[in-house]
Amino acid sequence: MTAVQSNSASMFQGGFADPVFNAQLVFRQIMDALARPGRVAEFNGLANPPAPLSPTVASIAATLFDHDTNVWLDPALARNEQVAGWLTFNTSAPLTREPLDADFAILLDSGSLPLLESFSQGTQEYPDRSTTLILQIASLTGGRKLCLTGPGIRDVDNSAPNGLPDHFFDQWASNGLRFPRGVDVLLAAPDGVIGLPRTVKIALGES
Amino acid sequence: MTDAMDGAEGEAAPLSDVQPGRQEAMAIFARASGKELADAWGAWPDRPDVSPLRGPETGLVMVRGRIGGGGAPFNFGEATVTRATVKLSTGQVGHAHALGADTDKVRHAAIFDALWQDETSRSVVEEKLVGPIRARLEAEDARRRNETAATKVDFFTMVRGED
Amino acid sequence: MYVAVKGGEAAISNAHKLLADRRRGDRSVPAMHIEQIIEQLGLAVDRIMSEGSLYDRELAALAFKQARGDMIEAIFLLRAYRTTLPRFGYSNPIDTGAMLIERRISATYKDLPGGQLLGPTFDYTHRLLDPELMGSDAVEEPQTREGNDARTPRVSEILAHEGLIEDDGDLPDDHQTGDLTREPMEFPMTRDVRLQALSRADEGFLLALGYSTQRGFARSHPFAGEIRIGEVDIEIDVPELGFAVSLGRIRVTECQMINQFKGSAKSPPQFTRGYGLVFGQSERKAMAMSLVDRTLRATELGEDLTAPAQDEEFVISHSDNVQATGFVEHLKLPHYVDFQAELDLVRRMRAEYEQTHDGETPDDDGLEAAQ
Numbered sequence: 001m002t003a004v005q006s007n008s009a010s011m012f013q014g015g016f017a018d019p020v021f022n023a024q025l026v027f028r029q030i031m032d033a034l035a036r037p038g039r040v041a042e043f044n045g046l047a048n049p050p051a052p053l054s055p056t057v058a059s060i061a062a063t064l065f066d067h068d069t070n071v072w073l074d075p076a077l078a079r080n081e082q083v084a085g086w087l088t089f090n091t092s093a094p095l096t097r098e099p100l101d102a103d104f105a106i107l108l109d110s111g112s113l114p115l116l117e118s119f120s121q122g123t124q125e126y127p128d129r130s131t132t133l134i135l136q137i138a139s140l141t142g143g144r145k146l147c148l149t150g151p152g153i154r155d156v157d158n159s160a161p162n163g164l165p166d167h168f169f170d171q172w173a174s175n176g177l178r179f180p181r182g183v184d185v186l187l188a189a190p191d192g193v194i195g196l197p198r199t200v201k202i203a204l205g206e207s
Numbered sequence: 208m209t210d211a212m213d214g215a216e217g218e219a220a221p222l223s224d225v226q227p228g229r230q231e232a233m234a235i236f237a238r239a240s241g242k243e244l245a246d247a248w249g250a251w252p253d254r255p256d257v258s259p260l261r262g263p264e265t266g267l268v269m270v271r272g273r274i275g276g277g278g279a280p281f282n283f284g285e286a287t288v289t290r291a292t293v294k295l296s297t298g299q300v301g302h303a304h305a306l307g308a309d310t311d312k313v314r315h316a317a318i319f320d321a322l323w324q325d326e327t328s329r330s331v332v333e334e335k336l337v338g339p340i341r342a343r344l345e346a347e348d349a350r351r352r353n354e355t356a357a358t359k360v361d362f363f364t365m366v367r368g369e370d
Numbered sequence: 371m372y373v374a375v376k377g378g379e380a381a382i383s384n385a386h387k388l389l390a391d392r393r394r395g396d397r398s399v400p401a402m403h404i405e406q407i408i409e410q411l412g413l414a415v416d417r418i419m420s421e422g423s424l425y426d427r428e429l430a431a432l433a434f435k436q437a438r439g440d441m442i443e444a445i446f447l448l449r450a451y452r453t454t455l456p457r458f459g460y461s462n463p464i465d466t467g468a469m470l471i472e473r474r475i476s477a478t479y480k481d482l483p484g485g486q487l488l489g490p491t492f493d494y495t496h497r498l499l500d501p502e503l504m505g506s507d508a509v510e511e512p513q514t515r516e517g518n519d520a521r522t523p524r525v526s527e528i529l530a531h532e533g534l535i536e537d538d539g540d541l542p543d544d545h546q547t548g549d550l551t552r553e554p555m556e557f558p559m560t561r562d563v564r565l566q567a568l569s570r571a572d573e574g575f576l577l578a579l580g581y582s583t584q585r586g587f588a589r590s591h592p593f594a595g596e597i598r599i600g601e602v603d604i605e606i607d608v609p610e611l612g613f614a615v616s617l618g619r620i621r622v623t624e625c626q627m628i629n630q631f632k633g634s635a636k637s638p639p640q641f642t643r644g645y646g647l648v649f650g651q652s653e654r655k656a657m658a659m660s661l662v663d664r665t666l667r668a669t670e671l672g673e674d675l676t677a678p679a680q681d682e683e684f685v686i687s688h689s690d691n692v693q694a695t696g697f698v699e700h701l702k703l704p705h706y707v708d709f710q711a712e713l714d715l716v717r718r719m720r721a722e723y724e725q726t727h728d729g730e731t732p733d734d735d736g737l738e739a740a741q
Contacts, residue, residue, distance in 0.1 A: 012260045012292055012300055067457045068552060088609045092458060226613055234616035266456040268606055268617065269549065271463040272647045274561060275538030276524045276624065280463045280547050281562035283569040284649055286425035286604065288458055288617055302611060306618035307426065348470060355472055356517030358488040362480060
């Protein structure tokens with residue numbers, strides 16, 4: 001149990017003001033983001049968590065996490081008592097130290113992104129039991145041009161999210177080879193969310 | 208629950224001195240009637256403003272038993288539980304949880320938990336609320352125990368045969 | 371196969387209105403309050419909570435009223451409602467030794483510490499209908515006698531002596547408590563998940579299975595070691611507080627069945643145990659549950675599998691009355707196309723049959739002649 005003794009109000013404040021409708025809106029946006037990879041889904045200002053957690057990531061957390069989802073935080077975030085306390089109070093999700101046990105993972109520092117295969121990949125019978133990674137990045141634009149193809153994309157999508165480390169792309173290729181197993185990724189920036197379901201293929205450069 | 212954070216903080220944080228008293232007060236609020244708490248809040252002088260931080264919301268707690276009474280845990284069924292967290296204009300944050308779906312009762316309980324934490328109002332909460340409700344509950348428990356005790360079997364042995 | 375068929379909206383709507391009317395019945399008779407059901411039909415409420423697997427007296431009473439007293443329908447309503455609520459967490463395991471006892475008996479130890487407390491039991495009544503209940507409502511206050519609030523140890527704590535009775539059931543330290551409301555059922559099950567299924571199982575089904583074991587289908591030589599009914603405190607750990615808070619109390623019934631066991635290749639001769647724990651006051655179900663818990667341990671204890679009550683998949687898969695009623699009652703839904711297809715098939719088979727039998731009419735005489 002997270003023994004959060006200090007009765008600091010910042011841990012308890014900043015949840016959804018209108019839990020049902022806010023969560024419905026964010027859920028719809030996330031669903032669209034995963035159904036149409038590369039397209040930016042927007043929502044902002046709904047949740048107001050302690051820094052360095054962004055409102056976008058906090059909104060995703062408040063929407064998708066609950067008592068039955070194990071959540072892994074990157075080591076820097078896990079040391080932040082305010083953030084851990086906020087997530088626990090506002091989502092009831094148990095925190096785990098084992099990436100393999102995680103239903104969701106939040107990573108702020110994409111530079112120290114662990115190997116994707118260190119997270120739960122799901123099983124052949126239940127591929128849905130893999131980890132969904134939420135990467136907090138600087139911006140959904142202004143980065144390297146990418147060429148996304150796959151289900152949900154008519155021809156090709158040229159997103160350019162800013163803040164993904166180079167090794168991510170090799171790892172993503174291996175992730176695709178594990179299909180139907182493999183992780184899904186949500187790129188969360190202040191300007192919105194891009195979904196990268198495991199079915200999407202990423203090539204560097206513009207098509 | 209997965210214990211990710213305990214290790215990060217070293218051993219479990221020491222419980223503060225007031226925690227047992229607060230825990231006891233919260234247990235009393237959980238068993239209080241909605242009316243007892245509503246009346247007490249209605250009669251409270253200089254009521255601070257209350258803003259909700261979470262809930263009141265009703266959900267489920269899975270109740271656990273133990274195999275054979277004392278063995279490994281198992282889940283044996285759920286119970287409805289309502290919880291609330293409020294913040295007073297005086298700064299205190301209060302939490303409450305109780306069986307059932309009475310949202311007003313639990314919101315009031317959270318307010319009184321917040322008031323209990325304020326040293327100036329704690330004694331009033333104890334005196335006007337916790338004390339009387341505890342006395343009522345204890346009297347009810349005693350009455351039920353005594354009613355059950357009246358159905359206790361007193362065995363006596365019949366002597367058979369000659370000396 | 372299912373094919374959508376439209377129509378019947380007006381009929382359905384009117385059927386609902388008629389249901390509401392019949393539920394209300396004669397308007398000159400006062401309508402029932404939920405409080406009356408809770409207070410005066412408490413054991414019905416308990417059964418709905420137990421099999422609905424949701425402890426909430428008000429909701430169970432409402433379900434009972436809404437279902438016109440149909441238990442399984444009421445249980446179904448409660449199960450449906452619970453799916454709309456978020457899960458806050460798991461309680462700490464309850465301590466039945468700290469129960470506020472309302473009834474406690476043992477058939478194996480006359481003088482057990484804490485004594486035999488009969489409580490509000492139907493036992494020793496003469497099962498004669500009481501005409502007084504037709505009208506009058508004046509009831510005497512119960513007798514009292516000085517009781518005490520000492521912890522009442524479970525009989526299993528008292529009689530661990532000589533090692534002749536097995537301990538409370540343990541599971542490996544690294545075992546994660548299973549939860550069939552969260553994970554699909556898989557066989558074979560661990561005992562924790564089995565007990566969860568049995569605790570929400572249909573009372574009649576468990577009773578029949580328990581009875582079958584007494585009649586010789588997997589005889590388990592049971593004694594009611596202890597039955598206790600009363601209220602226990604529920605606590606939950608609250609992360610934001612860093613300590614456990616009490617949520618209040620619930621009433622449960624616990625049964626410790628003790629079974630003489632002659633031993634097997636796996637286990638020495640000893641007394642083994644079956645366990646029952648259910649919501650509310652329901653000792654019949656707790657007893658039946660503990661009988662079935664014990665017979666379902668046949669494989670663990672190295673017994674021969676000879677009877678239905680020992681067949682885990684059979685028992686657990688058919689113990690849930692909401693599942694059972696769903697599948698049985700779905701037969702009344704339109705199967706028009708299904709049936710047409712079957713009709714065609716039977717017609718074809720009949721035609722073939724008649725051809726091979728030279729057009730004989732397959733009446734009784736004809737069939738006999740053919741034989």
